[in-house]
Amino acid sequence: MDGMLFQLFVYLCAAVIAVPIAKRLGLGSVLGYLIAGIVIGPALGLVGSETSEIQHFAELGVVMMLFLIGLELDPSTLWAMRTRLLGMGGLQVTLSAALIALAALTLGADWRLALAVGLIFSLSSTAIVMQTLTEKGLTSTQGGRSSFSVLLFQDIALVPLLAVLPLLASPELMLIDAEALVHAPEATDADTLVHAAELSLVAGLPGWAHGLVVLGAIASVLLGGHFLSRPLLRFVAESRLREIFTAAVLLLVVAIALLMTLVDLSPALGTFIAGVILANSEFRHELESDIEPFKGLLLGLFFITVGAGIDFEILFGDFTTVLGLTIGVIFLKGCILFGLARLFRLKTTDRWLFTLGLAQAGEFGFVLLNFSLSNSVIAAADAKLLSLVVALSMLLTPALFVIYDRLIQPHRSGVEPTDADEIDEQGPVIIAGIGRFGQIVNRLLIASGIRTVVLDHEAAQIETQHRFGIKSFFGDATRPDLLRAAGIEEAQLLIVAIDDRDRAVQLVEYVKRRYPSVKVLARAFDVNHLYLLRKAGADVALREVFDASLRLGAEALKQLGMHPFKVEKMARAFRRHDEAGLDQLYELWDEHPDVAKNRALLARAREHRETLAALMETDRLQLHDRTERGWTPPPKGAQE
Incomplete structure (x- = not known):
């Protein structure tokens, strides 16, 4: 317990100190979290082997972020994004994977390893990019919307990638792993195998059964989100206990993430689908406000663990290789992204935002590298090196956004004419x-x-x-x-x-x-x-009640036989006098008045009522009113 409290203290202290400083320096909160992780991890050694476990838990922040993004998109909006989603996103993943694989082949890698590396590094960091775009208010720009479309396609592509990577297993690595298992039988006992099977609903199933289970899981999210979530949330809301409603929202997100994990799908993709389904729900804004604090804290924790997980021993031991590979990945992906931005006719500043924002590797790179390692696709030494490249590229991403902020955005007006503001007199x-x-x-x-x-x-x-x-x-x-x-x-x-x-x-x-x-x-x-x-x-x-009371009083005068025009004039005079009196009395009003001020207020109120009575009597006695609107017929029995 003491150890857990100490770890909690270390992480919170690092975030509270580093993030505000980074924000003040204009570096953004993401870079602040990453620096905090480096300080408490490699620099001071305050956190150690538990970092990877905490990172798995903190990935719930990414899951919650995708849920919130889904809440912002109803199905019609998602359909309107289909060109960017399939066209731009599909081309980005395909071309980036091909170019990086070609570069790996050039460096002497086996074709299986090269293709696996290309697929893994074709993905970008949803967590860093969306957090930074939101923080800087760039999500509604062309570059921001295009970035989101590509990131969403990448999350969808994670599913087929998990199916394709085992097909790229190296025969040599499979032989080495088999020999290791023979010499370490205790690692493959029945308990371990049973535990692994318990964590998956599709382990050991044939292909057709695997597909049916996956489709069933997706269908359950769709149907449950549409038919069950609203009655459940409505039932919980009627308790009028905010903490229970928050617990229900967290239960919804965690349950979907768990279901997706059990069928070997991306938890983020599942919660995104649920968010889209609930986008038109009456609980949408309450869901957003309840999830947002947890999302922010968990994302911050995730970024801290990325910084804390950087292995500086490998970095400094082979610094040239790591830095060269990192810059190479960013450059190659940047070339593809810039070309796509031109192809889809993004404006100059949006083109650079799109390019610099998505040029890094993503957090799912860690997942895919570990998955590839366990499936004999990548050797352990290569996996460590490539994990460091992923982390370093993510660490450099805030710096790329700083380049955009400092060098590109300030010259926007000189590079291109800005669009006229859309004047919307029917604003929100x-x-x-x-x-x-x-x-x-x-x-x-x-x-x-x-x-x-x-x-x-x-x-x-x-x-x-x-x-x-x-x-x-x-x-x-x-x-x-x-x-x-x-x-x-x-x-x-x-x-x-x-x-x-x-x-x-x-x-x-x-x-x-x-x-x-x-x-x-x-x-x-x-x-x-x-x-x-x-x-x-x-x-x-x-x-x-003022307007309704005044109208009812005027109607009473008409029913008593007074001419409609005279009634209208008296009602207007009453309104003007009442509003003027309100302003005068407000000058003396006090929420907690003393006795003297209260007396002055009451005296002014009596004076106001007497003036009003005199005004009404004067209007009532004016005889010329009956001829000012000759077209208005007096009611039957009206007084002459």
């Missing part, structure tokens, strides 16, 4: 609360063609909206992480219509402090609540 509007008040606001905006994101913490309310075809999402709008997931950073308006008056004030105060450019319109329950919302910074705050 977030509505917090979809009760009776929020429903009417949302219906008016949707009818006017304005896109809205609706959040409500009542699962039953969300379900009701869905029955009427109104898209809305489950979640507590006062949570900062959920607001970010809903797009508060890009929103033009936030409409606060939640039923809890205190939380409404807190929400307005937080948004105006953190996102001052967002206009906030809020529903007030009464005058005191309206003043609290004003104090919190609301741009507009309206009492929920």
Whole structure:
């Protein structure tokens, strides 16, 4: 236990110190994590043999990241990406593998080894690239979208790669491994074999059965995600216990990752599919906000283990070879990537972003190298050397992004004309609360063609909206992480219509402090609540019953026989006087007034009521009103 606490302390301490420093220096958080790993691993020796085990656990961060990416894509969006996904992604993997294999053949490698190395190094780091693109706000650029398409294809390609690599086994290595087994029979006892079989549902199955099990696993993810996940999440949400909902979300992700592992598929691919299925779910934003902290911590831990796992003894012992191979891989992949960027007509800056971002090897390279080692494809010495090349190329990736930031992006305006901004007067509007008040606001905006994101913490309310075809999402709008997931950073308006008056004030105060450019319109329950919302910074705050009360009062006057025009004029005068009075009283209002200030406020309120009564009496006695709208017929029995 003490050892575990010490390791936890070391990793957290390294992250807390190194990452902020790296961010301040403009190097990005990924490089900060990698440097932290190097410091606590090879440099100080604070972590050791447990690094690889921790890395396997930390790969859950990559799995969660793919789940979150899937949540951002509904099936129609994924279909729209098919050209980049299949065309650009397929060409990148094929051409990169071929060129790297050709280079390996030139260096004297056997054709089996050369092809295996080419396939392994054709993949890039989803974790580093997507984390960096998101951090720098580049995911929505042409280069960012193209990078994501290629990375997604690479994750899909991992499945056939696991099937192809054993076919490249070297006869010499197979013979050596067989002799090693003969001389070490204790390593192949029945318990070991049973344990290995327990970790796989497809071990020892014939090809057709293996395929059926894999298809069944994928089908279970598709059907379960579509038909079972929503009722489950709805049931858990009704408990109104946030920690249980978070546990349910983690259970969903871990269960899918475990199922994919049992059938020898990529866990990241399985959770990505589940994310796409849930992209249109009302729980989408809540899922994002609950998974995001775990994803960030685990990804950070993964990057630290990459840095800590670098074997500096091999690096310094054969530094020229390792560095040469690393630069060679980056250069060869860069050539392919740059050519594809030109072929698919990316703009100059996006072309360089695409090229520099994907030129490294990926975290799945470690998995494939270990898999190749266990299947007699690569010798142990070569696997260690190539693992170091993978790690070093990942370590250099943040430096490539620094080159993009410092040398390429600043010259963007001089290299190419920038596209005009797309003016969208129907910009995103977030509505917090979809009760009776929020429903009417949302219906008016949707009818006017304005896109809205609706959040409500009542699962039953969300379900009701869905029955009427109104898209809305489950979640507590006062949570900062959920607001970010809903797009508060890009929103033009936030409409606060939640039923809890205190939380409404807190929400307005937080948004105006953190996102001052967002206009906030809020529903007030009464005058005191309206003043609290004003104090919190609301741009507009309206009492929920004022308009309805005024209209009903005007209708009462009409029913009593008063001319409609006179009623309309009196109602408008009442509104103007009331709004002016609110402004005057606000100057004296205090949330916690002393006695003297309270007396002054009450005196001003009495004066305001007396002025209003006099104004209404004057309007009522004006006789010329009946002729100002001759076309408006007075109701039957109207007073003359």
